[in-house]
Every structure is written in structure tokens, then in C-alpha cells.
Amino acid sequence: MIANALQQIGRRTFDVLATMGFAVMTYMKVVFGFSRMSVFVPLLIRQMYVVGVQSLLIILVSGLFIGMVIALQGYQVLVSYGAEGSLGPMVALSLLRELGPVVTALLFAGRAGSALTAEIGLMKATEQIASLEMMAIDPLRRVIAPRFWAGLICMPMLATIFTLVAIYGGKLVGVDWLGLDTGTYWSLMQAAVEWKQDIGSMLIKSVVFANVVTWIAVFRGYHAVPTSAGISKATTETVVQASLMVLGLDFVLTALMFG
Amino acid sequence: MDRKKQLQQRRVEIAVGLFVVMAIASIAILSVKVATWGLTGGQSTYTVYARFDNIGGLKERAPIKIGGVVIGRVASITLESQYYTPVVELRINSMYDEIAETSSASILTSGLLGEQYVGITPGFVIDDIAMLKDGDYINDTKPALVLEDMIGQFLYNQSDD
Numbered sequence: 080m081i082a083n084a085l086q087q088i089g090r091r092t093f094d095v096l097a098t099m100g101f102a103v104m105t106y107m108k109v110v111f112g113f114s115r116m117s118v119f120v121p122l123l124i125r126q127m128y129v130v131g132v133q134s135l136l137i138i139l140v141s142g143l144f145i146g147m148v149i150a151l152q153g154y155q156v157l158v159s160y161g162a163e164g165s166l167g168p169m170v171a172l173s174l175l176r177e178l179g180p181v182v183t184a185l186l187f188a189g190r191a192g193s194a195l196t197a198e199i200g201l202m203k204a205t206e207q208i209a210s211l212e213m214m215a216i217d218p219l220r221r222v223i224a225p226r227f228w229a230g231l232i233c234m235p236m237l238a239t240i241f242t243l244v245a246i247y248g249g250k251l252v253g254v255d256w257l258g259l260d261t262g263t264y265w266s267l268m269q270a271a272v273e274w275k276q277d278i279g280s281m282l283i284k285s286v287v288f289a290n291v292v293t294w295i296a297v298f299r300g301y302h303a304v305p306t307s308a309g310i311s312k313a314t315t316e317t318v319v320q321a322s323l324m325v326l327g328l329d330f331v332l333t334a335l336m337f338g
Numbered sequence: 339m340d341r342k343k344q345l346q347q348r349r350v351e352i353a354v355g356l357f358v359v360m361a362i363a364s365i366a367i368l369s370v371k372v373a374t375w376g377l378t379g380g381q382s383t384y385t386v387y388a389r390f391d392n393i394g395g396l397k398e399r400a401p402i403k404i405g406g407v408v409i410g411r412v413a414s415i416t417l418e419s420q421y422y423t424p425v426v427e428l429r430i431n432s433m434y435d436e437i438a439e440t441s442s443a444s445i446l447t448s449g450l451l452g453e454q455y456v457g458i459t460p461g462f463v464i465d466d467i468a469m470l471k472d473g474d475y476i477n478d479t480k481p482a483l484v485l486e487d488m489i490g491q492f493l494y495n496q497s498d499d
Contacts, residue, residue: 121347128350132357171372236361243364246372265371270401272373278365 105219105301106294112217112224122225123232130191130226131233135240137190138183142241145182146248149173154257163259167268170249175277176337179242181329184288187234188321192296195226196317199300200310208301223297230293231286238285280336287328292321382432383410384472388443388456393424394482395454396445402428402456409434412456428456428476437470438463444480454482 149170157163199222202208208218246268253259272278296317303313393415402410410430418425430437440461447454461467461478470476 124351124354127354127357132353135357135360175368175372233357236357239361239364239368243368246368268372269374274369274373278368278373 102298105298108219109224109227109297112220119225122221123228126225126229127233130195130229131237134187134190134233134237137186138237138241139244141182141186142244143248143251145178146170146174146245146250147252149178149245150249150252150257154253154259163253163257164263164267166249166253166259167264167266168271170253171246171268171272172277174242174245174249175272175281177329177333179245179281180238180284180288181325183234183238183241183285184292184325185322187230187237187289188292188296188318188325191230191233192292192317192321193314195230195293195296196300196303196314197310199223199226199297200303200305200313203301203303204305204307204310206305223301227293227297230296231289234289234292235282235285238281238288242281276336280332283336284329284332287332288325291324291328295321295324383429384432384435384470385413386428386430386470386472386474386476388426388428388476388479389418389423390426390443390445390479391423391481392484393426394445394447394484396426396456396482397454400453400455402430402458404434404437404458404460409458426456430470435469438467439470439474439476440467440478441470441476442478442480443476445482447483 150166153166153169154163157165157169199208202222208222211218211221250261250264254261254264299313299317299320303309396412396415398412398414400412401408402412410428413427413429415424415426417423428443437458438461440463442459442461444457444459445454446457458476
């Protein structure tokens with residue numbers, strides 16, 4: 080009886096360890112998995128186009144509107160204390176420290192992550208991945224690695240663009256519409272934002288989120304059940320898990336960096 | 339067919355190139371327009387110290403001003419071990435290196451509710467007065483006004499009359 084229970088625990092432990100080991104090994108293979116640059120770079124550029132350039136529009140538009148909305152709401156509160164001069168720092172700091180990387184990661188998970196999962200899952204369902212293996216081409220290198228690296232490179236760039244556009248969106252509402260002084264907006268912002276602390280934290284966060292989101296997307300696709308139901312489940316799981324991981328990790332990173 | 343594919347590849351590469359340039363440009367604009375590098379934006383500084391009786395609500399990174407113009411920032415605030423006097427480390431831009439030793443430093447508040455800053459009033463300069471150098475102490479300091487003390491004093495004076 081007790082021996083059976085112990086055996087159960089032991090088997091579970093082995094299973095967990097095996098899964099973890101497998102995930103780590105796959106991750107390592109993907110991260111360091113490009114053999115020749117002349118083959119890898121064109122594939123990477125193609126994926127950067129799909130993952131990065133095609134996500135640009137949604138990032139630009141939502142960045143603009145989020146910046147505008149923060150400025151509008153912030154102004155309403157700050158003006159009642161006569162502190163509307165602090166609008167610039169408020170917009171810049173909230174975007175750089177939190178909203179920029181987090182919202183970019185969420186949008187990225189929805190726009191690019193789901194597409195990655197569905198594409199890879201469908202490749203698996205239509206046995207394209209199996210046929211690559213038949214031709215002695217490692218699908219991890221040929222299919223997964225370029226997509227993963229493209230996500231890893233593109234998301235910090237998207238987060239930077241998002242933040243900049245949002246700060247200009249805030250300027251649009253605060254300065255051009257509500258009549259705050261341009262000099263006040265920029266100079267107080269400059270006094271409050273420090274490169275290493277704030278822009279650095281944005282970059283660190285977005286690199287971490289890029290890793291998590293792209294990895295979940297790629298892994299879910301690669302291990303999707305190769306049926307239509309399986310692919311749809313994998314796509315949903317990508318968006319849900321990536322979003323939850325991003326929000327949870329954001330708290331941990333904030334606590335580590337600003338706590 | 340092959341030519342069409344080449345053209346498409348070219349278009350993809352141009353788009354990715356534009357994307358990368360955009361990202362680099364935005365980090366450059368963020369660095370230049372939105373942020374400052376370190377305490378004083380990467381310019382060279384020198385450090386002087388000032389002992390205050392009471393620093394009130396002065397914080398690290400608070401500005402140092404002469405006549406309203408920011409000339410540096412507070413680097414650190416520590417207690418001197420022997421007498422427990424607060425010592426404020428002032429990091430002043432090297433551009434302003436002709437502040438006389440006779441200058442006085444006071445802790446002021448910008449506006450009624452604003453942040454506190456260190457105001458320096460330049461002192462007189464005659465022949466044997468040296469300028470503040472790296473590591474010097476400003477001797478003439480005025481502590482921060484603490485509202486509770488002021489009210490207490492006011493009430494005390496009232497009861498005297």
C-alpha cells in the first residue's frame with residue numbers, strides 16, 4: 080500500500096523531471112540551434128517580417144491610443160491638485176516601467192504568438208514536419224529556431240516603438256489639446272526618467288517577455304495534437320498561458336527591480 | 339517566376355530594414371528626449387559636502403539650484419557618525435566651478451507642496467577667498483524649515499505676549 084503510494088510519487092517526479100529536461104534541451108537546441116549563417120539569416124529575416132513588421136500596425140495604433148488615454152485620465156486627476164505639470168513624468172514612467180513592455184507582450188501574444196502556434200501546429204498536422212525529418216532536416220533548426228529568434232529580436236523593438244509612440248500620444252492630448260506647456264512636459268519628464276533605471280527596465284522586461292511569449296507559442300505549436308481541435312486548443316492555450324505568464328512575471332520583475 | 343520571387347524577397351528585406359531602423363531611432367529618441375543618463379546627464383561633476391542641522395524632506399536626486407537654475411543634484415544623504423549631523427553630498431556640474439567658499443546652502447521648498455531642493459546663495463569674493471573644490475565643505479548652511487517647529491515657536495511667542 081505505502082510502497083504503491085511511494086511508487087506513484089516517484090513516477091510523478093520522474094515524469095516532471097523528464098518533461099522539464101526535455102523542455103530545457105529543446106530550448107537549448109532552438110536557441111543555439113542555427114548551423115550556418117547563410118541559411119539561417121534569410122529564414123530569420125522572413126520570420127522577422129511576419130512576426131515584427133506585420134505586428135507594427137497594431138502596436139502603433141494601440142500605443143497612440145494608450146498614451147492618449149493615460150494623458151487624458153492623468154490630467155483630470157492632476158489638475159485638481161494644480162500638479163498638471165507632472166503629467167509628463169507620469170505618462171513616461173508608467174509607460175516605460177510597466178505598460179510599454181506588458182501591453183506589447185500581450186498584443187504580441189495575441190497577434191504573433193497565436194499565428195506562430197497555428198502555423199507550426201498545422202505544419203505538424205499536415206506532416207510537413209515529419210517530411211522534413213524524413214529528409215534529414217532538423218525541424219527545430221529549420222522551422223522553430225528562426226521563428227523563436229525573430230520573436231526574441233522583434234519584441235523589444237516593438238516595445239520601444241510602442242513606448243515612444245505612446246509618449247507622443249500623451250503629448251498630443253496633454254500639450255496640443257489640453258494646453259499644457261511643451262517645455263514643462265518634456266523637461267519634467269527628462270528630470271524624472273533615468274536611463275539605466277527606467278529605459279533599462281523596459282528593455283530587460285521586454286526581453287524576458289519575448290522569451291516567454293515566443294517560447295510558449297512555439298512549444299505549444301510544436302507539441303500540438305495534430306488535429307483541427309488540437310490546433311485550436313493549442314492556439315487558445317498559447318494566448319492564455321502567455322498572457323498569464325507575462326502578467327505574473329511582470330509583478331516579479333517589478334518587485335525585483337523597484338521593490 | 340524566379341524574378342518575382344526575388345522582388346518579393348527584396349521587399350521583405352526592405353520592410354525588415356525599415357523596422358530595425360525605426361526601432362533604433364526610437365531608442366535613440368527615448369534616450370535623448372525622454373531620459374537623462376545618471377544623476378547629471380553624463381556631464382562631468384565635482385562633489386562638495388554640506389552639514390545641515392535638519393534636512394527636512396530632502397531626497398537623493400533632488401536638484402541643487404542657484405537663482406532657480408539647476409546646477410547639480412544631491413548624490414547621497416548620510417549621518418556623520420560622531421555627532422549624528424546629516425551630511426549631504428552635492429554633485430555639481432563642472433561648468434559651475436566658480437562658487438566661492440563663502441557661499442551658503444539652504445534647503446528650500448519649491449511652492450507650498452513642491453519638492454525640496456538645495457538652494458545655494460553665492461558668497462562674496464575677495465582676494466583670499468578660494469573657490470569650492472572637489473571634497474570641500476560648505477560651512478554656511480541653513481536647515482530646512484519644519485512646519486511643526488514653526489507653529490510651535492509661533493504659539494510659544496503668542497503665549498509670551
